[in-house]
Amino acid sequence: MSRPEYSRTLSTNLSSGGSARPLEGKVAIVTGGSRGIGAAICRNFAAKGCHLILNYTSDNSAKPTEELASKLEQEHRIRTVVVQADMGSVKGPAHIVTMGQNGLKHPKTGKFQIDIIVNNAGVSVNRPIEECDAEDFEKQYNVNVRGPLFLMQAAIPFLPTDRSGRVVNVSSVSASCGFVSQSVYGGTKAALEAMTRTWARELAERCTVNAINPGPVxxxxxxxxxxxxxxxxxxxxxxxxxxxxxxxxxxxxxxxxxxxxxxxxAYVEDIAGVVGMLCSAESGWCTGSVVCANGGMRFSP
Known part of the structure; x- marks a missing residue:
């Protein structure tokens, strides 16, 4: 089966009935949701009935993100909120939560719950040790490490209280394989994996927290x-x-x-499928883990 046929079949199967929409009515934040892995995750979630808060950063991503959101609304009968925010800024992550709350809270009760968070947005620059500088270090750590931390901080008041929440951090095999020229990028992903384990303990009564570690996508x-x-x-x-x-x-x-x-x-659907699995009700006994999403490039954490 070709990739387009696979994607259409997945969408058709998940949209065929209530029982086939396991995320019906839930709300998910997907950072970096405009293209690539983030967009594939949004398509996977939408086909399962999940409402979406799609984040993007640059002005160039505004149109494709709006088009994706509109398409998913029409095809899957969900609601979306599109938010432009820089995950590397101090206030950007909280802005995503605020805009999501404004757009998806219950019109009468004002209730708003964030069921799923996917920390997907990230930046990567490959430089040998001699060429690493403070500006590049700051940018990558701000987006890849501080951004997810501040997003979680802003989201905590809205997480479920029954352990049904799901958080998935998109790490990389670079966190553990030691690729040349990835002192900074690999370090950011290792930090994200360390935070995954800490959050799994701190938020145990609210949600599971796991990471995935893709290779080339x-x-x-x-x-x-x-x-x-x-x-x-x-x-x-x-x-x-x-x-x-x-x-x-x-x-x-x-x-x-x-x-x-x-x-x-990997195809982006390969990665989105692993994320979707970790966000299912059946994954409720898995937390604090780095789950393979790299085809077996890296077997162990």
């Missing part, structure tokens, strides 16, 4: 990487069980690129 960011970067990663990719190319199934661009990359990256 077929996004605009991956598409902009050089052949040299992909070749440097190829030894890892070749040893990733699920990265082997499947002709006739995988996109032709990945088939053609196999000599450089050593295999295929």
């Amino acid at each position: 077929a996004t605009d960011m991956y598409g902009g990487t050089s052949k040299e970067f992909q070749m440097a990663m190829s030894s890892w990719t070749k040893n990733t069980p699920l990265s082997k190319i499947r002709e006739g199934i995988d996109k032709q661009e990945f088939v053609d690129n196999e000599p450089f990359a050593g295999g295929r990256p």
